[in-house]
Amino acid sequence: MTSENSMAGVVAGSWKWILSFGIVLILVGIVAIANPFATVIATSLLFAIGLLVAGSFSLAAGITAKGASGRLAEIFFGILALVSSYLVFVSPVEGALSLVWALGALYTISGVLELVSAVLRRSAHRWGVILLGIADILIGLWVLFLLPGTALIALAFVVGISFIIRGAFLSAIGLRLKALAAS
Numbered sequence: 001m002t003s004e005n006s007m008a009g010v011v012a013g014s015w016k017w018i019l020s021f022g023i024v025l026i027l028v029g030i031v032a033i034a035n036p037f038a039t040v041i042a043t044s045l046l047f048a049i050g051l052l053v054a055g056s057f058s059l060a061a062g063i064t065a066k067g068a069s070g071r072l073a074e075i076f077f078g079i080l081a082l083v084s085s086y087l088v089f090v091s092p093v094e095g096a097l098s099l100v101w102a103l104g105a106l107y108t109i110s111g112v113l114e115l116v117s118a119v120l121r122r123s124a125h126r127w128g129v130i131l132l133g134i135a136d137i138l139i140g141l142w143v144l145f146l147l148p149g150t151a152l153i154a155l156a157f158v159v160g161i162s163f164i165i166r167g168a169f170l171s172a173i174g175l176r177l178k179a180l181a182a183s
Contacts, residue, residue, distance in 0.1 A: 008093075012043045013116050015174045015180075017175070018174035019170070019178070022168065022170030022172075023171060023172070025164070025166050026162045027167075029159075029163030029167060030160065031160075033157055033160035036153045039160065040093060044096040047099055048084075048085045051082070052082065053079075055082035055085055056079070058077045059075060059079065059082065060075070061074045062077075063075065064075070069081045086176075099141070099155070100146075100154065102141045103143060104141070104143030107137070107142055108140030110140070111132075111138075111139075114129050117133075149160075
């Protein structure tokens with residue numbers, strides 16, 4: 001059996017799984033948009049789990065580090081992440097709202113930095129960077145000044161759209177692999 005034949009066998013067997021996974025992601029995205037409260041809670045809890053893992057590893061790294069360089073910072077970050085994780089677990093809606101506001105601040109700061117970069121560097125893509133900076137600032141300010149309930153719905157919408165886009169991409173790959181396997 002040549003490597004070409006074995007590759008065709010792999011493609012023929014895998015396209016169904018990839019297409020199925022894409023369809024599942026699309027359905028999850030639709031459910032996420034249709035049920036924003038559940039999406040917000042799930043997103044918060046996943047965020048809390050991420051903080052718990054990051055905080056645990058950071059604390060362990062700080063405690064077990066041989067040198068003094070960065071040790072206190074690791075311990076401090078670890079404790080901060082663990083406390084934040086606990087707070088999000090206790091109150092997931094407020095945790096999600098904090099996440100939304102952090103994203104709004106990130107977009108706003110990123111947009112300002114893009115504008116400053118475009119002004120200081122006179123590159124060929126200067127106007128594109130300026131437009132991107134303005135868009136990021138507007139998105140960031142929009143998120144920062146939304147009413148809390150609206151911000152949480154926006155988070156659910158973004159999560160849902162993200163799943164739908166990824167699902168569509170994987171579905172397209174699955175269908176392309178199906179066509180390749182058939183030929």
